Amino acid sequence: MAEALDLSVYVKRQDDGTAHLDLAVEGIDCAACITEIEGGLSHLPGLLAARLNYTTHRLMLQWEGSLDPATFVQELDRLGYRAHPFRARALEEEEARRAQWLLKCLAVAGFASMNIMLLAVSVWSGNVSDISPETRDFFHWLAALISLPAVAYAGQPFFRSAIGALKNGRTNMDVPITIGILLALLMSVIETINHAEHTYFDSVVMLLFFLLCGRYLDQAMRRRTRAVAGNLASLRAEVAHRLDQHGEPTLVPTVALRRNDRVLVRPGERIPVDGIVIAGASEVDESLVTGETSLRSLQEGDTVYAGSFNHAGALTVHVTAAGQGTLLDEVERLLENASAAKSRYRQLADRVARAYAPIVHAAAALTALVWIATGSSVHDAVITAVAVLIITCPCALALAIPVVQVVASGTLFKANVLLNSGDALERLAHIDTIVFDKTGTLTLPEMRVANTAAIEPELLETAARLAMSSHHPLAAAVAREIRSAKPFPGVVEEPGRGVRAIVDNREIRLGSPSFCGAEDLAAIMAGENEQASVIAFSRGEERVVLLVRQALRPDALHTVRALQDLGLDCRILSGDRPAAVGPIAHALGIASWRGGAKPADKIGELKLLMANGKKVLMVGDGLNDAPALASADVSMSPITASDLTQAQADAVFLGDKLAPVLDAITISRRAHALMRQNLVLALVYNLIAVPLAFLGYVTPLVAALAMSGSSSLVTLNALRARGKKVDPMAKASTGPSRLTEIASQGA
Amino acid sequence: MNVLLFLVPMALLLGLSGLAAFLWSLRNGQYDDVQGAALRVLSDEDLKP
Numbered sequence: 001m002a003e004a005l006d007l008s009v010y011v012k013r014q015d016d017g018t019a020h021l022d023l024a025v026e027g028i029d030c031a032a033c034i035t036e037i038e039g040g041l042s043h044l045p046g047l048l049a050a051r052l053n054y055t056t057h058r059l060m061l062q063w064e065g066s067l068d069p070a071t072f073v074q075e076l077d078r079l080g081y082r083a084h085p086f087r088a089r090a091l092e093e094e095e096a097r098r099a100q101w102l103l104k105c106l107a108v109a110g111f112a113s114m115n116i117m118l119l120a121v122s123v124w125s126g127n128v129s130d131i132s133p134e135t136r137d138f139f140h141w142l143a144a145l146i147s148l149p150a151v152a153y154a155g156q157p158f159f160r161s162a163i164g165a166l167k168n169g170r171t172n173m174d175v176p177i178t179i180g181i182l183l184a185l186l187m188s189v190i191e192t193i194n195h196a197e198h199t200y201f202d203s204v205v206m207l208l209f210f211l212l213c214g215r216y217l218d219q220a221m222r223r224r225t226r227a228v229a230g231n232l233a234s235l236r237a238e239v240a241h242r243l244d245q246h247g248e249p250t251l252v253p254t255v256a257l258r259r260n261d262r263v264l265v266r267p268g269e270r271i272p273v274d275g276i277v278i279a280g281a282s283e284v285d286e287s288l289v290t291g292e293t294s295l296r297s298l299q300e301g302d303t304v305y306a307g308s309f310n311h312a313g314a315l316t317v318h319v320t321a322a323g324q325g326t327l328l329d330e331v332e333r334l335l336e337n338a339s340a341a342k343s344r345y346r347q348l349a350d351r352v353a354r355a356y357a358p359i360v361h362a363a364a365a366l367t368a369l370v371w372i373a374t375g376s377s378v379h380d381a382v383i384t385a386v387a388v389l390i391i392t393c394p395c396a397l398a399l400a401i402p403v404v405q406v407v408a409s410g411t412l413f414k415a416n417v418l419l420n421s422g423d424a425l426e427r428l429a430h431i432d433t434i435v436f437d438k439t440g441t442l443t444l445p446e447m448r449v450a451n452t453a454a455i456e457p458e459l460l461e462t463a464a465r466l467a468m469s470s471h472h473p474l475a476a477a478v479a480r481e482i483r484s485a486k487p488f489p490g491v492v493e494e495p496g497r498g499v500r501a502i503v504d505n506r507e508i509r510l511g512s513p514s515f516c517g518a519e520d521l522a523a524i525m526a527g528e529n530e531q532a533s534v535i536a537f538s539r540g541e542e543r544v545v546l547l548v549r550q551a552l553r554p555d556a557l558h559t560v561r562a563l564q565d566l567g568l569d570c571r572i573l574s575g576d577r578p579a580a581v582g583p584i585a586h587a588l589g590i591a592s593w594r595g596g597a598k599p600a601d602k603i604g605e606l607k608l609l610m611a612n613g614k615k616v617l618m619v620g621d622g623l624n625d626a627p628a629l630a631s632a633d634v635s636m637s638p639i640t641a642s643d644l645t646q647a648q649a650d651a652v653f654l655g656d657k658l659a660p661v662l663d664a665i666t667i668s669r670r671a672h673a674l675m676r677q678n679l680v681l682a683l684v685y686n687l688i689a690v691p692l693a694f695l696g697y698v699t700p701l702v703a704a705l706a707m708s709g710s711s712s713l714v715t716l717n718a719l720r721a722r723g724k725k726v727d728p729m730a731k732a733s734t735g736p737s738r739l740t741e742i743a744s745q746g747a
Numbered sequence: 748m749n750v751l752l753f754l755v756p757m758a759l760l761l762g763l764s765g766l767a768a769f770l771w772s773l774r775n776g777q778y779d780d781v782q783g784a785a786l787r788v789l790s791d792e793d794l795k796p
Contacts, residue, residue: 031786031789031790034786034787034790035790052783053779054780054782054783054786055779055780055782055783056780100773103778104770104773107770107773111763111765111766114762115758115759115762118758135751138751142755142759146759
């Protein structure tokens with residue numbers, strides 16, 4: 001890298017004069033990496049601490065003095081690791097704090113339940129032998145002393161959620177939980193004062209412990225997904241050449257750019273910001289923004305969008321604030337409407353809770369009334385009613401869905417799918433229609449050589465090695481044909497024409513057809529394939545013309561067939577020209593497709609489908625897809641999608657393959673079936689337990705056994721969501737998916 | 748039953764010290780990198796020959 005990267009925007013200065021930087025490091029896959037990295041950096045002057053977090057693949061650095069942060073990146077590069085500055089997103093920090101809090105609550109509940117169980121077992125065994133009433137009262141008071149502060153602390157996650165729901169005029173699962181816990185505690189205290197035989201302190205605290213386990217697991221799973229997504233985002237974080245007053249470029253991270261900065265964009269680079277061209281002319285590929293694959297030519301005064309790819313000439317761009325472009329304005333306006341519509345979806349658990357809470361409370365009230373009517377004392381009646389509430393307190397019910405979600409999202413993680421929202425599983429399970437975007441979704445995000453089969457492998461390899469020395473986008477596509485090779489030495493680049501080198505005493509050239517003397521061949525090829533760009537290669541007398549175009553994902557055909565076999569209606573809705581969409585739709589066997597759709601058209605089409613009772617999954621990557629993703633029932637996007645688009649997607653998938661879409665649907669269908677099974681199990685448990693409680697047979701011992709039994713049963717059943725091993729083919733993909741494999745090792 | 752006066756506070760104290768130890772380890776960041784800790788223990792670099 002000729003220019004040094006200016007990382008100062010990522011450095012946090014602390015009050016004691018030390019500086020702090022977090023880096024996401026690629027390629028950590030063994031224990032030795034830890035000492036290699038930490039030891040390898042230790043010789044840097046002024047470095048106070050370097051600590052690698054192996055779980056999240058992040059390196060924390062702290063130093064004093066005037067050490068340039070870029071030296072760390074260079075030093076790591078020398079050690080063989082690529083590092084990227086990392087800035088934790090606010091959301092991730094919030095989640096980390098919440099996880100710590102849940103863990104503390106869990107610890108308190110665990111401590112309390114162990115100690116109370118010690119006392120409770122003594123009372124149970126004493127009740128059937130010779131415990132004196134004084135000793136029993138003493139034990140009950142002790143249990144109260146432990147459980148009251150413990151519940152007050154460890155119950156907060158549920159109390160807060162329940163109060164939040166009630167304030168908004170809704171009920172959720174935490175409302176009956178909170179009512180059950182509070183009533184049981186109150187009754188136990190009153191019973192203790194009355195020197196009674198039974199109290200429920202142990203049941204309450206154990207219930208809390210089980211529920212917190214479920215909450216914590218759920219949180220941990222989501223946090224792991226977030227950490228990987230955060231690392232991926234920082235690997236993709238882009239850099240830009242900012243021009244100072246004298247027109248000298250410095251390499252800075254895109255986040256450091258401010259409005260009214262000037263940025264130089266060279267050919268073969270992605271435009272990092274929205275802005276206006278103030279010098280230069282070029283052609284840009286805006287497929288990530290609009291889905292349109294043909295190039296748009298740019299002149300001074302034209303507006304450009306972040307994410308466009310600069311093909312031809314160097315541009316100087318004046319940075320404008322985001323959201324000034326007409327396209328972005330429209331996208332954001334559509335997004336607001338669409339997101340509002342989506343929040344109306346009700347989760348299965350909340351729907352069950354809505355029906356469940358009134359029934360349970362009615363059953364408890366009925367119990368009290370019946371007992372009073374049959375001549376019992378008010379005291380006995382209330383105690384039995386509370387026993388009904390405790391036994392129905394939805395321990396199994398509250399675990400039934402989160403545990404399946406945790407297990408299923410772990411399985412999805414291994415299948416290279418990261419879930420953004422917890423209820424996406426339920427929505428994915430229901431879909432019957434899939435709408436694909438074309439560019440970057442069905443096709444690979446970058447261009448590939450289309451006619452590799454017609455070219456001798458040896459010749460193609462030579463061309464690819466030569467192409468590594470060029471920055472031209474077409475050459476970059478050719479270079480992708482080989483994975484590991486060194487570029488030829490002594491390559492000369494002729495701007496605007498191509499590259500050439502002398503290898504084995506023969507001249508090889510790669511570039512425009514005229515540069516390689518292959519105009520005749522190129523004219524024939526171009527006539528046959530209007531969609532593709534051509535690049536020529538010559539070696540002595542041998543000449544070939546390579547067709548470069550957007551290629552389908554390698555398993556697109558197979559996956560679409562499999563999806564259709566599942567009875568799903570697959571459609572294509574693209575912003576690209578119909579002439580470019582038609583052949584792809586035909587190749588994939590998709591009958592209903594539409595091209596040239598603007599963002600509003602996409603939403604219109606989806607609304608029409610949804611109005612006809614279809615449940616729609618939208619898969620797309622472009623900025624122009626973001627509103628459609630938000631308005632569909634559920635949405636997925638590849639990790640190469642623009643940031644705004646990814647933020648709208650319910651799930652993000654990694655790698656070159658389309659198979660994760662299929663995996664996501666099969667896994668979520670299985671998960672949904674298991675959720676329903678679990679709900680039925682919890683319901684059956686209640687059908688057995690409630691009559692027993694109604695008749696007054698439920699002692700604290702029975703309650704403890706029933707609760708732990710049903711919770712274990714539900715959890716074990718949820719483990720089946722792991723299902724069979726995921727297709728090994730899905731793992732063999734390249735690129736970012738390797739990262740998840742590393743991240744998922746031992747996880 | 749006088750033994751209870753001795754045993755019960757003992758049990759509570761043991762439980763509380765366990766809880767305190769856990770909360771201390773949590774605050775100390777010992778759960779931040781669970782996988783790394785498992786591997787660091789195998790490293791001999793910190794041993795003086």
